[in-house]
Every structure is written in structure tokens, then in C-alpha cells.
Amino acid sequence: MSSTVLTLISQDIRLAYRRRSEVATPLMFFILVITLFPLGLSPQPELLRNIAPGVVWVAALLAALIGQQSLFKTDFDDGSLEQWLLTPAPLELLALGRVASHWLVSGLPLVVLSPLMGMLMNYPGAAMGDLALSLLLGTAILSLLGAVGAALTVGLRQSGMLLPILVLPLAIPVLIFGAQAATQAARGEDPSGALYLLAALLVLGITLVPFAIAAAIRVSLES
């Protein structure tokens, strides 16, 4: 059972490696959105330092959503998703495996890039670790939430516009706690409270969300 999931994950990662440009698109988006803020507002270092946590977090949220739209698409189109129902492994576990592999190729690079983006936004270097940590926890939750939306809209024609409308309201707590942790760290305060809340949300998400994703996949396959 777990070997099926591990096979799925390793296959997903190999596929992602062969379609590198697709994987790179959300990352490019992440970098570009952040670049727009100094250009649109003002390049004053103090201003940038104040808005850096929010800007990096909102950009990460949007970039994570952009990557999410293809989460189940190809498998739905070529019928592999139906085979998921037939495998002996539970659908919930397969869905969790897909979320994990997707996070490894799309969420983790955002986390790795975040110190660089923080530097562009004049975010204090000493707090960079906490910014990355908040994104490490947060992008994982966003991957889980986005997967529910992706599974619900995979069979629809206008899924592209619908997904953010469904997922963004649900993602607000993640944004609040994540940006709060990054802000507190930048001010030299202790960000552990907000980070623990993010970790709690992640545990809750890993426990409950796979059931919602599985239910959503079943709905999409029935239509």
C-alpha cells in the first residue's frame, strides 16, 4: 500500500524533472510579482522592509495557487485518475502522496527562493530563517487546501478562474499567521507563537484534508 504511494511520488518527481519549464513557471511568477512592488510603490528601504513579509507571503500564496491548477489535470484527462479508484491503496493516501510530490517540486523551491526575495525587499538578514520556516509550514498547508479546490474543479472548463475564488478565502488564516511570524521575526520579536499555530494548522490539514480531496475526486469522476 505504502509502496504504491512511494511509486506515485517518485514517478511524479521524475515527470516534473522532465517538464522543468512547467515547474519553473510558478517560480518565475513568484519572483515577478515581488519585483512589481518596489516598482509600483517606491524603492525606499524602510517602506520595503515594512511590507516585505506581507508581499513575500501574498506572492507565495498566488504562486502556489498557479501551480495547483495542473495538480490532477493530466491524470483526469488521460484517465489515470479513474485507475486511482481501482488500486487497492486508499484514495486518501494517494491524494496525500500527490500533494506531497507536488509540494516537493513547487512549494519547496519557493521556500528556497524566499531568502533571496527577502533580500530584494530589504528584509533583515537575521530573520531570514524564520521567514523561510514560516513559508515551509505555510506552503505545505496551501498545497493541501489548493488540492481540494483543484480536485473539485478538475472536470470543469473554467477551472482556471474558479480555483482561486474557492481556495483563497480558506487560505486566509495561513496568510495571517505566516505574515505575522515573518513580521515579528523582522522586528526582532519571538515568532514562535505564530509558527506553532501554522504547525498546528498543518497537522490538522494533513489529518483532515485528504478525506476532502478524496471526496472531491470522486465527485469529479462521477460527472
Place this chain on the structure above:
Amino acid sequence: MDKHSWAWFHRFASPPYLYKVAGLLTPWFAWSAALLIAAGLYGGLWSSPPDYQQGDGFRIIYIHVPSAYLSMMCYGIVALASAVGLIWRLKLAHAVAVAAAPLGASFTLLALITGSLWGKPMWGTFWVWDARLTSELILLFLYLGFIALTRAYEDQRSGDRAGAVLALVGVVNLPIIHYSVVWWNSLHQGSTKFFGNDAEIPASMLVPLLLMIFGFTCFFAACLLKRIQVEVLERERNATWVAEVLR
């Protein structure tokens, strides 16, 4: 347990029965709503004194509080109906959820509008990023997402079930959203203590407010029942009983 104790419940799975019951109940709720709201408006606008700090501006609570409470209760109804529909595969439960969602969205919008009209003289601005205002706004987005998703499916049954999954995810997330927003920022006045010896609201204001709350609830129930009737007719448009009812 007696196996017949749930028989009354299963009759609601029959569209003609639900249609008939909803039709019988609607006038009762509509007339109670009219009487209660008329009494509440008289008490609220004429016989209760102006607030010592807020003057006549406070009177908007007679609309604001009932709408805000209904906006939240309605999401509970959508989620409950969705759960019943998913668990017992009752198609009509989904019809209830789909009929309730636009009502909930309207009451949410009403609460937001009355809140910002009240905020202009009291806080000096129409909109502040206060915790309760913000969670009410997010609630509106949740309703709109539900409505958009159920209508995006061409197949009604899939749309129903997709919406139901989303509503259940939303209802689990709603307390988290609420508390995250509360910890983030709070300017809204705290909850008022309504009852008991140390109640913070005089009876001359409390009675009209309660009348309005019950009146709005009856109004909501009447609208919901009417919408359920329409939804059932639309879904069963090819059935023979619909042709007989509409003749």
C-alpha cells in the same frame, strides 16, 4: 430503537411531499415575520430612547444584528444540509443547501452594508479592517464560492456534491478563519451582555431587538421555504406531479 421512528424524516426525501409541506408552512412564517417586524420597528424607531452616546445612530442595530446572526446561521444550514446530502445521499438536502446559499449571501451583504453605514458616524469611516467586519467579508466570499461552484457544473448532481464538499471544508475552516482574524485585529465593540441583572442593554431596546431577531428569522424561513419550492420544481420539471401542481 423503533425502526419507524425515522419514517417522518424519510418522507422529506419525496419531492412532492416537501413541496407541499413547504407551501403550507410559508404563509405562517411570512405573516409572523410581518407582524414581528412591524412591532419591532415600532418599538425600535419610535418607543425606544436614543442611545446616550450614539444618539439615533444605534437604531441600525435592529437591522444589523439580525442580519449578522442570520448570515452565520445560514452557513450552518448550508453545511448541515450538505452533510445530510453527502452522508445519506438525499438529493433534496442538496436542494435545500443550494436554495439557502444566496439567502445567506444576501444577509451577509446586508450586515456588511448596515455595519459600514453605522461605522461612518461612529468610527468616522465606512470601512475598517476590523476582525468581525473582515470575517463577515470572508463569509461572503465563501458563499459566493459555493454558489459559483454549484453553478459551474453542467450536471446538477455533481454540482450539488462538489458544493457540499466545499461547504463542509468551509465550515471546519470558519472558526479558524474567525479566530485568526480576531487575533489579527479587533476594533468592533465586544459582545454585549443581553440578559440577567447586569445586562448592558435596557429592556426598551432589548425587546424590539428580540422582536426583530425573531421577525427576521421568520422572514428568512419564509424565503427559504419559497426558494426550496422553486428549487424542487426546477429539479423535478420533467416529473408528472409538477405538471399537475402547475396546472
